[in-house]
Amino acid sequence: MQKVKFETDYQEGASPEILALLESSNLEQASGYGEDPHTSRAKELIRRETGRPESAVYFMAGGTQTNTAVIKQLLSPCEGVISVSTGHISVHESGAIESTGHKVITLPGHDGLLDADDLREYMAAFTADPTNEHMVQPGMVYVSYSSELGTLYTKQTLSDIKKVCGDYGLRLFVDGARIGAAVTSEASDMDMRDIAGLCDAFYIGGTKNGALLGEAVVFPKPETVNLRHFTTLIKQQGGLLAKGRLIGIQFEALFTDGLYYRNARHANSQAMKIKRAFTEKGIPFLVDSPTNQQFPILTQSQHEILSAKFSYETWQPMDNGRLAVRFCTSWATTDEAIDALTDTIGKLQA
Amino acid sequence: MQKVKFETDYQEGASPEILALLESSNLEQASGYGEDPHTSRAKELIRRETGRPESAVYFMAGGTQTNTAVIKQLLSPCEGVISVSTGHISVHESGAIESTGHKVITLPGHDGLLDADDLREYMAAFTADPTNEHMVQPGMVYVSYSSELGTLYTKQTLSDIKKVCGDYGLRLFVDGARIGAAVTSEASDMDMRDIAGLCDAFYIGGTKNGALLGEAVVFPKPETVNLRHFTTLIKQQGGLLAKGRLIGIQFEALFTDGLYYRNARHANSQAMKIKRAFTEKGIPFLVDSPTNQQFPILTQSQHEILSAKFSYETWQPMDNGRLAVRFCTSWATTDEAIDALTDTIGKLQA
């Protein structure tokens, strides 16, 4: 029997509403490369959501592609991008950023988050360094919302980062692969409009919130960034789908009747049940995550019992033979799956 | 009223069989990045089709990505890839190959096809040039089957190219974005097995033959090429979908019960009706294409009449104010659309 999976938030297909729209639009004839009516509507829906009708919106197939294209577009050849060392672009994108010639400059993270003071200190030291003309020039700050550890910036902490960026001429880019889980978290004090107001570019992840694939890049103030030839760059990076409608249709469905938020809220809510179950057993966490990724620290015997029935990711070894693991929920996580899991957790020895 | 479109072969959605399998498998839980059972089955089906159980098969999202990844993987930093000047990588991929550091070395095409004698002449001159250590080293030959002009290599002409490649240590890569239209053409004397036998790498295009997206790269003799870290490279190029199942499912459907060939045969057959209609009017063609792309040369008045009711691509200006245009059919081109078009052609003034 297959184990119930809590490995990731992309282990099922797509929201039924998306499949229905793919089905009903299937035989419509439309021009390629995003020059179709669904894509136009999807862009309009996203602009509304961000509260900025002047936003420039582009669609791409996946997150690595999106991060790479945005960073390549906004940096000049000698500039690098600053990220916490656990940042996705720093670890799990196979050197995609470097493959375009740009260094990822890493700063230590705090539960996956960048600290504005660390950033300011780094920039002050860089600026004061008489040899800095021989160094990669910091040109951009990359943060994830929610982070790779499920944690969240507050409006204050992100504003603080924004302030440093302003002081030192750095652009601010928010990786929103899991922005749905972020903005719908009970711990969040920001919505899409807040994010749009604070950064130079961000993306709204589809893949991890109910789409088959697809990410929507938003430049909220397009007149302040150089977007010349960006569509050509997307093509060059292999991110321009011939049947661009495939992504347009999905974002059209996701931003109709609040599906995007519903999906994310469901994932978060299922994750909170898992969090509560571990908490009640006194099982500690690697970080206190208010979103759909939970990182309990298990003893070996707890891990043996849980992994016999459920699959989830091992994250990192801890002291005393314990193991930090990740349980991840999605728009599709069923109550049955959660009940089975929390029931098993409830029977664990502390 | 919207015009009937003959612009491309990617202007509709997906074959119903594909949508049905997406639907029925939607809630299956599966690991990401192509580590799912559908992808495994699809790879196995493709290996059977190519007659080489030892083939290495990889899936990627789109054609530009696929060309870029294969070329980057197989070339060393100073090597370039040879293509006819009309080749897709040379013209319509926004410099994607160059963006990875490799030059596209162009030779003149003959109706879109590379001539083995041209290739041999180029290689002989290169080898004899005492300054060639200062030049880009030719490392690979890229051809399209069918070509950008819908034309086909024969088994003999492709074997001749293969022979030159062997003589000069060049790898041979076949872009099969439209391999379906090629192998099902009545003018073709090659099937997938022949292609697999003649080249070092080729890909089977999904996007232009009924899939929503997706291309299948095949290395028929994996032990003779360096595939080390190729999955990592696909990730680096942004070509590894988190929900890899999306492509696996589609190729599973396409290579079940011959859907892939049925789709292509339908497109070709509809194109032949268009070809006949123009031929009967004595309207000449840019090239004699036996596949789903037809390039009639229209007078201005013919173009005005046709473009009032149908949309198609303008290709290139010809003498006397005439215009070469492209009509393209697909798996989804209806008899009604063809009847309407051929009827209008039948009424044109020669």
Next chain:
Amino acid sequence: MQKVKFETDYQEGASPEILALLESSNLEQASGYGEDPHTSRAKELIRRETGRPESAVYFMAGGTQTNTAVIKQLLSPCEGVISVSTGHISVHESGAIESTGHKVITLPGHDGLLDADDLREYMAAFTADPTNEHMVQPGMVYVSYSSELGTLYTKQTLSDIKKVCGDYGLRLFVDGARIGAAVTSEASDMDMRDIAGLCDAFYIGGTKNGALLGEAVVFPKPETVNLRHFTTLIKQQGGLLAKGRLIGIQFEALFTDGLYYRNARHANSQAMKIKRAFTEKGIPFLVDSPTNQQFPILTQSQHEILSAKFSYETWQPMDNGRLAVRFCTSWATTDEAIDALTDTIGKLQA
């Protein structure tokens, strides 16, 4: 006995004036990376020569490096550089431009020169092409003065090119590896100031005109191009010498008392003697070159006689078994060498 060499203009060491200054300054202590007084003086001398005190001047070690750095600096990621197909960046720089991600877009040359009409036609077709968003965006024009075939633009022909560049937003870059031979040619109607007035960037070649190495890049209107981080880019490209003084000292010597022009005039004058000798024998030329490179077309027997005593470059095979070859003179070509050569030419059978 070693043959007298007419292979290139970089087969001897350096002008004695340069060696003398290297010697006399040898134990001066100076900061590295071009932050030394000799480099400052050299920059000032070059600014005077170009008639533009506001020029930005940078030094680099070699021509490939210089072309690569300038092109990388001035192009955005999706832009390419236009060159005639015989252009140095297109043929003999091992794909250096492509290695930074940029395509070299080639147009046919006319005796090594770009024709403004060809350029305009290309740009008009590109602009009119509805698919051009999928193509490399032309961003710059590269020309050589003198060209790879020793030929020269006139003020009119270069102004015509400049006009097209202006009309289509292209930057104009002049490779001046042999600008000395160009501006001192009796056929030239342009000096350094004219070049500086017509282009966005050019370089003054040292290596081929009496220096050990070194090229001086000039941006005559620095406020109109983006030079941000250009020193860092030079470092990134490996073009920033630790002992930057080495290049500064040489250009200081070259632009003191007109040495640069004297060297070039000498090379041209020696070449004219060779040209006359061939002309008097009725031996034809590949092109009519007014500078230090001469390309006579030899019969096999003429080639056998000459190559027994002199070394020179074979250029390309011609009809009837004849061979175009290159004789190249330099600042160091002696009268004895010229006499020996012209004497042998004089005895050839026509």
Next chain:
Amino acid sequence: MQKVKFETDYQEGASPEILALLESSNLEQASGYGEDPHTSRAKELIRRETGRPESAVYFMAGGTQTNTAVIKQLLSPCEGVISVSTGHISVHESGAIESTGHKVITLPGHDGLLDADDLREYMAAFTADPTNEHMVQPGMVYVSYSSELGTLYTKQTLSDIKKVCGDYGLRLFVDGARIGAAVTSEASDMDMRDIAGLCDAFYIGGTKNGALLGEAVVFPKPETVNLRHFTTLIKQQGGLLAKGRLIGIQFEALFTDGLYYRNARHANSQAMKIKRAFTEKGIPFLVDSPTNQQFPILTQSQHEILSAKFSYETWQPMDNGRLAVRFCTSWATTDEAIDALTDTIGKLQA
């Protein structure tokens, strides 16, 4: 009056023996790009020095270029190079490595040195990580000998690193920009032959040991690394001088009659006098360096007194307002300069 400079080891010109050979060979005619007799002799002298007649030797203009070319040649597209975080390629090469698409993977340094245990731990964790297919693949280890802090590996510690490299299939590359200072240090237990025996590639720095410019790359076991097209790569990277003789002549001089070692020994010996002077005053050091770079930690008042008469590099701020600085000696550092400095040090307040 100009201050006496102890900023770097490249602030003077070249050893008189080098200038003399440049002078005496100046009018010799020689082919370009290193195809001259001086370059051949220099390669032969270096092969002798490394004790490996089968070594492949190449010359390049500078260190950044050399590091970039070697790393680009030996890595495949998804591989990265491991360095301590203070490594030159990680900090002071303007992202040159990343500009060729490769990540610099950093490990913490210990006084500038890589620890074999750290390396083994990193590789063990990488190998065990189930997601490592999505990460940059470690392909090479880069170390400097002497390090950026003047410190040295012992034969044992470098052998330990070599062992880990062997266990995990990593190539080992030694940056020898200051290998002269290293092998002539009294603290060293390795000579060139030992280095050649332990690594896959290393380079012998000319610039920082008496040459005007130039580095000699050595592949001691050329049959075990892929050097195909390496000369073309050097050209592509802009590292192939037209007048290649310029570097050949210098290395010919440096490895005739032991000049290379004499230069380095002189620099070290002068540095030891500085070290003693600081030590006698009880002034501490950032690290205990046995080579030509010394890093005393000065109080503000000590710094004021010294910097009034001498120039040197500030390195990093320390606690209590103190400052770590660098004094660097070279082949050209005079006894007068040392006496003046040690005299001033002797009068400092502790």
